[in-house]
Amino acid sequence: MAESNRHMRVEILRFDPDKDEVPKSQEYEIPVEEDWKVLDAINYIKDEVDPSVSHRWSCRMAVCGSCGMMVNGEPKLTCKTSLADYEGSIKIEPLANFPIVRDLVVDMDGFMDKFRKVKPWIVRAKERAEDMENLNEKGTYSQSPAELATFKQFSMCINCLLCYAACPVIANEPDFIGPAAIALGHRYNLDSRDEGDRGRNEIFRGEGTAFSCSFANECSEVCPKNVDPAAAVNQAKLGAVVDWAKGLILPREGA
Amino acid sequence: MKHLLLKLEPIIWLLFGAGLSIGTMLLTGFVIVVGLAIPMGLVDPSALAYPRAHALASSWLGRLVVLGLIALPLWKGAHHIRSLSVDFNGGDRDGAVGGLLYLAAGICSVLGIIAVAQL
Ligand code: FES
Numbered sequence: 141m142a143e144s145n146r147h148m149r150v151e152i153l154r155f156d157p158d159k160d161e162v163p164k165s166q167e168y169e170i171p172v173e174e175d176w177k178v179l180d181a182i183n184y185i186k187d188e189v190d191p192s193v194s195h196r197w198s199c200r201m202a203v204c205g206s207c208g209m210m211v212n213g214e215p216k217l218t219c220k221t222s223l224a225d226y227e228g229s230i231k232i233e234p235l236a237n238f239p240i241v242r243d244l245v246v247d248m249d250g251f252m253d254k255f256r257k258v259k260p261w262i263v264r265a266k267e268r269a270e271d272m273e274n275l276n277e278k279g280t281y282s283q284s285p286a287e288l289a290t291f292k293q294f295s296m297c298i299n300c301l302l303c304y305a306a307c308p309v310i311a312n313e314p315d316f317i318g319p320a321a322i323a324l325g326h327r328y329n330l331d332s333r334d335e336g337d338r339g340r341n342e343i344f345r346g347e348g349t350a351f352s353c354s355f356a357n358e359c360s361e362v363c364p365k366n367v368d369p370a371a372a373v374n375q376a377k378l379g380a381v382v383d384w385a386k387g388l389i390l391p392r393e394g395a
Numbered sequence: 396m397k398h399l400l401l402k403l404e405p406i407i408w409l410l411f412g413a414g415l416s417i418g419t420m421l422l423t424g425f426v427i428v429v430g431l432a433i434p435m436g437l438v439d440p441s442a443l444a445y446p447r448a449h450a451l452a453s454s455w456l457g458r459l460v461v462l463g464l465i466a467l468p469l470w471k472g473a474h475h476i477r478s479l480s481v482d483f484n485g486g487d488r489d490g491a492v493g494g495l496l497y498l499a500a501g502i503c504s505v506l507g508i509i510a511v512a513q514l
Contacts, residue, residue: 312482351404354478377408384405 148172149229150181152193155240163240165231166190172223179207179218182232182244195244202364205298208235208305209244215305217364235305251301254317257343258325263336281333294327294372296365303359303369309352317348319359319369326376341383344376351377396494407474407497414471417463425464453514461514465507466500473500 147169155163168185176184179197186193197207202220209218210233212226223230238246262281264271276282303319304310310318322344329337344350353373360370400407432438441447451457473496480492 308482345405346401349401349404351408352481378412381405381409 146172146174148181148223148226150185151229151231152182152185152244153231153233153240154193154243155234156242174224176223177219178209178211178216178221178223178226178230178232181223181230182218193244194242203298205300208300208302209233210236210305215302215362217300217302220364235301237305237307237310238301246301248301250314251299251304251318251321254321254348255299255324257317257348258321258328258340259336260324260328262328262331262334263339264333265335283332287332290332291327291330294323294330294367294369297323297367297369298365300364302362302364306358306362308356308358309354313349313352315347315349316352317343317350319353319373320367322348322350322353322376323367323369323372326372326379329376329379337379338383341380344380345384350380353377396491400493400497403497407470410467410470410500411474413463414467414469414474417467418471421460421464422468449514458511458514462507462511465511466504469500469503470497473497 150168150170151165152168153163154160154166168189170181170184170189172181172184177200179200182193182195183197186195195207195209197219198204199206200219202217205217207218208215210216210231211218211221212231213233215235218232232244234240234244234246238248238250241247274281297320299320301320307316307319309316325340325344328334329340350373353370355370355374357370359373360368363369428438429443433440433443452461477493477496484492
């Protein structure tokens with residue numbers, strides 16, 4: 141790689157759970173290339189300067205969702221964020237609102253629990269064996285392009301967690317199930333093949349406290365895939381309210 | 396309190412959402428007509444003379460609209476202030492603040508219903 145004459149000061153938040161009481165920041169002065177992304181700078185530091193720096197990444201093309209970090213205080217996919225957008229120095233920290241495992245790596249377990257709560261798969265009322273009349277000749281449930289269009293946008297999430305790092309409610313209320321999980325639950329509620337909306341609506345109304353969302357819209361601002369989780373959350377609230385009102389009028393079996 | 400609020404959350408949110416829409420649409424229109432159009436002479440003041448306005452407001456639809464204008468923004472305000480207090484409280488949704496605010500909005504809504512019924 142040709143040595144460039146542009147240099148940049150990169151400040152990285154370091155934390156080693158075996159040694160450190162609190163995270164501390166460390167500065168690196170490195171040569172940078174014009175076309176580098178923020179991730180390239182971190183990789184350069186790890187490869188050439190300080191192999192002890194820990195961070196997550198994989199695809200380098202904004203698909204895997206593993207390279208989310210705070211860049212100058214804003215949640216960003218580092219493989220999608222150009223260094224050229226920053227002057228002189230840059231500060232990289234692990235995603236806000238998550239416990240730090242080490243350096244730039246955060247603990248996603250809490251999120252994964254929330255994620256599972258919304259049952260992010262197609263739920264059918266009947267067992268498959270009794271559901272045969274609804275299956276097409278390929279053994280799958282048919283769906284028209286129009287039905288697909290109702291939820292497609294909400295299915296583009298790559299679980300990068302930027303929305304959780306940006307959400308002011310998550311920062312305050314750790315129980316709030318959060319933008320990505322609600323968007324995904326809502327995606328299945330909208331899916332014509334799914335019949336699990338009652339259970340998800342109960343989660344939204346109950347322990348997931350979807351109504352805690354104050355519609356700050358920060359999640360949609362930072363979403364790198366234009367999923368618009370804020371829209372999903374608010375549609376999900378409406379869905380949960382309608383479902384709740386229906387429950388008042390129509391008696392429910394098993395309720 | 397927390398449990399009750401969690402249970403009532405859907406209806407509170409519905410009233411809040413309705414208040415938000417009323418606040419942005421109806422109230423804006425109301426202010427434009429009463430606050431701007433009439434003083435600027437764009438609308439004939441006699442269009443909203445008392446007997447006419449009273450007849451309009453005391454029709455069934457009129458009563459509903461007036462009640463909406465009185466009650467729903469109260470819920471919107473209560474919900475906003477509660478969100479603010481939750482923020483300042485470090486995310487505690489259990490505070491009595493929410494309960495008190497909604498109680499106030501509820502009492503004023505009932506007073507609004509009584510007032511509208513007597514139009
Ligand atoms: S490395 Fe896969 S999204 Fe950035």
